[in-house]
Amino acid sequence: MTTKILTRFKSFALTLSYASLILAGIMFCAPKYAKLNNLKNRLAMQERENEACVQQIHDLKRKQDRLQNDPDFLIINLREILGFVGPYEFLINFHGPKPR
DSSP states (O other), X not given: OHHHHHHHHHHHHHHHHHHHHHHXXXXXXXXXXXXXXXXXXHHHHHHHHHHHHHHHHHHHHHHHHHHHHOHHXXXXXXXXXXXXXXXXXXXXXXXXXXXX
């Protein structure tokens, strides 16, 4: 009978040690898993921002190319941005609310 109790105690001790090892592993890995998810989210956000910057660079390069090679586009932009006026033209600026 004593050996039976001793065997049960050993089995209980072994089960308890396995459970404590599993619990310690979970407690050790849980913060690292949360940090990993946080880093993955930050990486995804940075990749989206990077894609937006790449698109903006592409658009600016396309606009730069048009400004260098398309005189009509250049004139349109000069008129809009700088208020450029050609010969025999005059510019009228209206101050007040824009018409709808």
